[in-house]
Amino acid sequence: MSRQRSIDKILASEFVSIGELVRLTGCRYSTLKFYTEEGMLPFKQEEENLTRRFPREEALVKIQEIQGLKKQGLSISEIKERLVEK
Amino acid sequence: MRELSFALSFSVMALNAQDSLRLTNAKKVSLRCMAAAAILELYMDNGFTKEGEFLTFRREELQSAVIPMYLESVVKILLGKNEIISATLPDYLSMVTKLSKRMLVEVEQGFAVFLKEANALEEIPALLGCDLEYVSAGISMKEYRSHSDLYTRITESLRAEILEEGIMTDEAILMLWLLRESGCFYDLFSKVELKRVAERMYELLDSSFLAKQVYPIQIHKSIETAIKNFLKIKKEVMSTPTGSGINFIFPLIERSQSVFIDTEEYFANKADRLSDVKARLESKGHTFAVIREGEVPLIKIDNVLYEAVPSAKQYRIPVHGVRLRKYPLSL
Numbered sequence: 001m002s003r004q005r006s007i008d009k010i011l012a013s014e015f016v017s018i019g020e021l022v023r024l025t026g027c028r029y030s031t032l033k034f035y036t037e038e039g040m041l042p043f044k045q046e047e048e049n050l051t052r053r054f055p056r057e058e059a060l061v062k063i064q065e066i067q068g069l070k071k072q073g074l075s076i077s078e079i080k081e082r083l084v085e086k
Numbered sequence: 087m088r089e090l091s092f093a094l095s096f097s098v099m100a101l102n103a104q105d106s107l108r109l110t111n112a113k114k115v116s117l118r119c120m121a122a123a124a125i126l127e128l129y130m131d132n133g134f135t136k137e138g139e140f141l142t143f144r145r146e147e148l149q150s151a152v153i154p155m156y157l158e159s160v161v162k163i164l165l166g167k168n169e170i171i172s173a174t175l176p177d178y179l180s181m182v183t184k185l186s187k188r189m190l191v192e193v194e195q196g197f198a199v200f201l202k203e204a205n206a207l208e209e210i211p212a213l214l215g216c217d218l219e220y221v222s223a224g225i226s227m228k229e230y231r232s233h234s235d236l237y238t239r240i241t242e243s244l245r246a247e248i249l250e251e252g253i254m255t256d257e258a259i260l261m262l263w264l265l266r267e268s269g270c271f272y273d274l275f276s277k278v279e280l281k282r283v284a285e286r287m288y289e290l291l292d293s294s295f296l297a298k299q300v301y302p303i304q305i306h307k308s309i310e311t312a313i314k315n316f317l318k319i320k321k322e323v324m325s326t327p328t329g330s331g332i333n334f335i336f337p338l339i340e341r342s343q344s345v346f347i348d349t350e351e352y353f354a355n356k357a358d359r360l361s362d363v364k365a366r367l368e369s370k371g372h373t374f375a376v377i378r379e380g381e382v383p384l385i386k387i388d389n390v391l392y393e394a395v396p397s398a399k400q401y402r403i404p405v406h407g408v409r410l411r412k413y414p415l416s417l
Binding site: 002003006007017018019021023026027029032051052 | 089092130235238239242243244245246247249250251252253254255256257258
């Protein structure tokens with residue numbers, strides 16, 4: 001049996017799944033998937049058909065950063081440029 | 087906000103937008119599945135004593151163990167007058183199809199009280215309760231509304247787990263089955279995504295012991311599900327710009343989208359009409375704001391825009407008032 005992890009356990013772990021990132025941030029799955037596919041969120045994937053694992057702290061900071069830049073009215077390409085500059 | 091258990095998470099999805107005062111067909115479907123969710127939660131948390139394939143529950147465990155109210159209400163119904171109950175998981179799940187209306191109401195009470203205390207669910211007045219015919223008949227209309235942020239977190243994390251590659255948790259596997267049986271699939275997944283969901287369910291039937299046990303079981307009643315889906319499609323069609331126009335001419339097609347509010351006077355002027363509408367809506371607990379005044383004012387009720395079109399209804403004597411028509415921008 002593989003049970004869902006509690007929020008406490010997720011917060012204590014180094015890597016999280018995209019579903020767990022959704023639970024932590026309240027962002028939509030499609031939004032996070034888009035960020036991932038655009039290369040804005042770092043992740044590790046051991047094989048093609050295995051779960052993508054996101055470094056929790058780094059991913060949360062990136063998501064906050066992206067949302068902040070979005071609120072400033074920047075487009076996705078501009079946000080990507082900003083993230084690369086850093 | 088605290089984390090919700092498996093059965094409560096499902097209930098947040100199943101009870102959202104359901105009539106809170108009456109046992110509608112759609113709510114019956116949801117309540118049966120909520121009872122099944124409670125059984126599955128007890129099963130996953132080792133609440134049953136396992137003897138081979140058989141799962142046993144004794145009444146005395148209700149006093150000794152810390153069992154939340156929503157689980158207790160379901161277990162008490164399953165126990166009935168017996169002191170002990172023993173069955174396989176599929177048999178337990180099949181029992182929910184035989185729950186009477188009274189039992190379903192008990193299940194609802196158990197869950198709704200708990201969810202309201204957790205601030206995960208609230209009861210809001212339904213706009214139809216402001217309609218002349220409902221007001222004069224003294225019929226109150228209320229519906230459940232789930233906490234929007236919580237609803238998003240639950241549904242989106244589930245979508246992520248199902249649509250992404252990788253191993254699925256037991257909660258997601260069972261939630262898929264509950265969504266299938268409750269007919270909530272279409273609320274969460276697009277047509278394209280549903281193909282992927284179907285593929286995943288077939289994969290799980292081969293690879294997961296839990297899926298093998300649970301997926302072949304059907305607890306939905308085909309007639310109830312058909313009625314639920316028909317009413318949902320009708321409401322969706324009548325919410326489109328064309329549909330809302332048709333519904334304005336033939337209000338009986340979708341009564342919930344056709345609200346007539348009477349004015350106190352015959353041939354009331356635009357200011358009196360608006361103040362009567364405001365008084366009625368506020369007396370029923372709706373938030374109200376005027377966006378544009380005029381002969382046909384644009385008003386915002388509970389964050390949805392409506393036009394208040396002057397109209398009359400023909401009874402023994404004609405009644406003057408306004409009909410609310412959803413404004414295309416909010417469709």
